[in-house]
Amino acid sequence: MASNRRLPGVLRQFAEERDWQQFHTPKNLAMALAGEVGELLAELQWLTPEQAAAVMDEPEAGARVRAEIGDVMIYLTRLADVLGIDLEEAARAKLAEVAVRYPVEQAKGSAAKR
Amino acid sequence: MASNRRLPGVLRQFAEERDWQQFHTPKNLAMALAGEVGELLAELQWLTPEQAAAVMDEPEAGARVRAEIGDVMIYLTRLADVLGIDLEEAARAKLAEVAVRYPVEQAKGSAAKR
Amino acid sequence: MASNRRLPGVLRQFAEERDWQQFHTPKNLAMALAGEVGELLAELQWLTPEQAAAVMDEPEAGARVRAEIGDVMIYLTRLADVLGIDLEEAARAKLAEVAVRYPVEQAKGSAAKR
Amino acid sequence: MASNRRLPGVLRQFAEERDWQQFHTPKNLAMALAGEVGELLAELQWLTPEQAAAVMDEPEAGARVRAEIGDVMIYLTRLADVLGIDLEEAARAKLAEVAVRYPVEQAKGSAAKR
Numbered sequence: 001m002a003s004n005r006r007l008p009g010v011l012r013q014f015a016e017e018r019d020w021q022q023f024h025t026p027k028n029l030a031m032a033l034a035g036e037v038g039e040l041l042a043e044l045q046w047l048t049p050e051q052a053a054a055v056m057d058e059p060e061a062g063a064r065v066r067a068e069i070g071d072v073m074i075y076l077t078r079l080a081d082v083l084g085i086d087l088e089e090a091a092r093a094k095l096a097e098v099a100v101r102y103p104v105e106q107a108k109g110s111a112a113k114r
Numbered sequence: 115m116a117s118n119r120r121l122p123g124v125l126r127q128f129a130e131e132r133d134w135q136q137f138h139t140p141k142n143l144a145m146a147l148a149g150e151v152g153e154l155l156a157e158l159q160w161l162t163p164e165q166a167a168a169v170m171d172e173p174e175a176g177a178r179v180r181a182e183i184g185d186v187m188i189y190l191t192r193l194a195d196v197l198g199i200d201l202e203e204a205a206r207a208k209l210a211e212v213a214v215r216y217p218v219e220q221a222k223g224s225a226a227k228r
Numbered sequence: 229m230a231s232n233r234r235l236p237g238v239l240r241q242f243a244e245e246r247d248w249q250q251f252h253t254p255k256n257l258a259m260a261l262a263g264e265v266g267e268l269l270a271e272l273q274w275l276t277p278e279q280a281a282a283v284m285d286e287p288e289a290g291a292r293v294r295a296e297i298g299d300v301m302i303y304l305t306r307l308a309d310v311l312g313i314d315l316e317e318a319a320r321a322k323l324a325e326v327a328v329r330y331p332v333e334q335a336k337g338s339a340a341k342r
Numbered sequence: 343m344a345s346n347r348r349l350p351g352v353l354r355q356f357a358e359e360r361d362w363q364q365f366h367t368p369k370n371l372a373m374a375l376a377g378e379v380g381e382l383l384a385e386l387q388w389l390t391p392e393q394a395a396a397v398m399d400e401p402e403a404g405a406r407v408r409a410e411i412g413d414v415m416i417y418l419t420r421l422a423d424v425l426g427i428d429l430e431e432a433a434r435a436k437l438a439e440v441a442v443r444y445p446v447e448q449a450k451g452s453a454a455k456r
Contacts, residue, residue: 007206030158093184107132
């Protein structure tokens, strides 16, 4: 797992070595992604907003949150790779659309979207 | 949105320009992440495994899937940034753990985990 | 849709009349359930805790939340029916387990579980 | 937990006895609901459609699916109760809307919606 290789390729090889490509269909990976997001939510759900903002200062809870974020990123990267989508490009393309819909002056401080 | 700037910084500036940091708490962003994953699932839920595998060949459905993946990546990146987590590092650290738990020889072809 | 018939049977007939049973597999319905929960989260995600507590006093937002809760219940009922599970019994059985794990005296006021 | 009492009241008392109402805000319960749906998805994600259709015939996997469905129902019921929504009524009201949008003749066999 040399860190100079890009993550999608690293994960693809990881799956191939274990014969897991058969399980890594778009629907299955989307379900796994949702499952990991659910585990991430579970780490935050009973915290107050203040506790959640400081969760990374708690060694044990912080490590769990980091691990769950890692899991979410693993499945999101894997799903995008299986679909032939570049994650960063998809995010930047979507952001460009959002920028048009929510120009700075009109969007300022409104939660209408995000 | 110069493409040579890293995505977390681009998204941070995007939120700051619109005064959206007040909404971007860990709990809110985790909920938004789950919401976008839900929209992604909705694109795939009624497809057969075969249709889902070929979804990117359909111009309209493929564009929607790509946009939803972009949205998921936007909120995941934003959540990680607010928590001070490097997404790629978190994924690689988690993968290293999984590699220990599922050595190639034992994991081969088994769906026990993934 | 006479209200004296039980909901699982009403939904089963609704699906059968439209030839939708072919789509209503456990995996598809679980994805649809997660998709609807995502839409429900989207209604609440940017609200403050105080705003969320009062969301049903807002006619439009309240109607949207009610409709999303209805959608979640529809797919949960449908999924349980397809799997041959009685929703209420499953909830009561699970609650009995939780009651053993979290006796009143020890659980009081702790967020350890819920 | 007498079974002749309605589930929302049973769950409300369960929470009150443990002083858990303070955690049971709409946002927290919606997150918990999504978390439990994630666990349910995790039970089904790597199964083939055929395996998933027969999951209740497997004693261990079937018991886990039933328990997860119970958890989802618990949080959905609790969330609806906190918001003052009757679950069954909300589902029936939504179904009536869907029936108008997808009349039997036009919807037959199409996955356009569900």
